Amino acid sequence: MTTDASTARTPAPANATLDAARAKAGTAAAAASARAGSAARAARTAASKPLAYVPGTVTQARIEQVLLALFIAIPFFAVVAAVPVAWGWGLGWHDVVIAFVMYAISGHGITVGFHRYFTHGSFKAPRPVRVALAVAGSLAIEGPVIRWVSDHRRHHAFSDKEGDPHSPWRYGTDAKSLTKGLWHAHIGWLFDIEQTNQERFAPDLLADRDIMRVSNSFRSLTAVSLLLPPLVGFLWSGTWEGALTAFFWGSLVRVSLLHHTTWSINSICHAMGERPFKSRDRAGNVWWLAVISMGESWHNLHHAEPTAARHGVMRGQLDSTARIIWVMEKLHLATEVRWPTRERLDAKLVTAKPATE
Numbered sequence: 018m019t020t021d022a023s024t025a026r027t028p029a030p031a032n033a034t035l036d037a038a039r040a041k042a043g044t045a046a047a048a049a050s051a052r053a054g055s056a057a058r059a060a061r062t063a064a065s066k067p068l069a070y071v072p073g074t075v076t077q078a079r080i081e082q083v084l085l086a087l088f089i090a091i092p093f094f095a096v097v098a099a100v101p102v103a104w105g106w107g108l109g110w111h112d113v114v115i116a117f118v119m120y121a122i123s124g125h126g127i128t129v130g131f132h133r134y135f136t137h138g139s140f141k142a143p144r145p146v147r148v149a150l151a152v153a154g155s156l157a158i159e160g161p162v163i164r165w166v167s168d169h170r171r172h173h174a175f176s177d178k179e180g181d182p183h184s185p186w187r188y189g190t191d192a193k194s195l196t197k198g199l200w201h202a203h204i205g206w207l208f209d210i211e212q213t214n215q216e217r218f219a220p221d222l223l224a225d226r227d228i229m230r231v232s233n234s235f236r237s238l239t240a241v242s243l244l245l246p247p248l249v250g251f252l253w254s255g256t257w258e259g260a261l262t263a264f265f266w267g268s269l270v271r272v273s274l275l276h277h278t279t280w281s282i283n284s285i286c287h288a289m290g291e292r293p294f295k296s297r298d299r300a301g302n303v304w305w306l307a308v309i310s311m312g313e314s315w316h317n318l319h320h321a322e323p324t325a326a327r328h329g330v331m332r333g334q335l336d337s338t339a340r341i342i343w344v345m346e347k348l349h350l351a352t353e354v355r356w357p358t359r360e361r362l363d364a365k366l367v368t369a370k371p372a373t374e
């Protein structure tokens with residue numbers, strides 16, 4: 018990993034050169050896709066691009082690190098403060114409903130949208146649904162959609178090997194290295210000033226005007242995500258206190274819980290859990306994260322069969338994300354859904370025992 022970082026840093030060009038290179042690459046990619054038979058060439062060009070680089074100046078990257086630290090620290094302390102607040106001050110059922118609904122919308126925006134749809138193409142969707150999923154996922158405040166997808170595609174390309182942006186095994190396998198690695202995989206990697214090369218990992222999304230627009234509206238969508246709960250709280254209760262408690266639970270606590278849940282998939286689910294299916298990495302199934310992660314903690318199956326729309330494939334494995342995709346399919350909002358087949362799952366099992374119901 019360390020050599021990867023140093024080699025990737027070498028080709029980072031200056032601002033103007035970078036913009037020119039980007040524009041050139043964008044034009045080249047568009048022209049290539051217009052010509053029949055050029056797909057293979059375009060893929061080769063994408064693969065030759067560096068894994069990551071520092072966009073803009075190092076100072077800008079440092080400022081972004083500080084902002085990121087605030088976004089992580091403030092909601093985290095909000096959660097710590099939540100317990101005495103709930104006991105001494107009261108937590109209304111309005112707040113619970115608002116926080117639950119916002120968690121479900123932004124969380125499934127990540128799992129149905131950013132992850133299973135945009136990253137892995139587990140199903141196809143009409144354009145309005147495609148845009149709606151990009152917006153819903155952005156409300157989780159986990160970064161712009163194209164950046165999220167690029168990081169995650171890179172994670173699968175190099176999972177638990179050199180080049181993986183967030184492997185807990187980065188520093189070694191002994192207890193001390195793993196502790197350091199878990200921190201890196203959970204939060205630390207977000208502070209890497211290098212960013213995954215989007216032209217290499219998400220040229221399809223960069224070529225999509227609507228998705229580019231959503232990705233570029235990340236800051237506005239962050240504001241919407243934080244301000245919607247207090248607005249609903251105010252309108253529902255008719256008091257400023259209602260707005261304040263809705264902001265606390267529906268914005269701060271909800272965002273923090275969702276962040277740590279998503280990050281747990283990168284850290285905990287790559288360090289522990291059962292591994293009934295054959296995968297090239299250390300991804301495990303962690304049952305106690307299944308409900309809160311909306312089915313994403315069945316991570317061993319996911320790495321064994323990344324394009325499958327369902328991750329919880331064994332008896333009793335809850336996967337609300339798969340359930341939502343199933344409902345979307347019934348409503349014709351999702352088509353060509355890649356449901357895992359019994360034959361493929363059985364073939365992927367480490368032991369010969371059938372896995373499916």
Ligand SMILES: [Zn+2]
Nearest residue numbers: 136169173323
């Ligand atoms: Zn994935």
Ligand SMILES: [Zn+2]
Nearest residue numbers: 172283300316
């Ligand atoms: Zn993973």
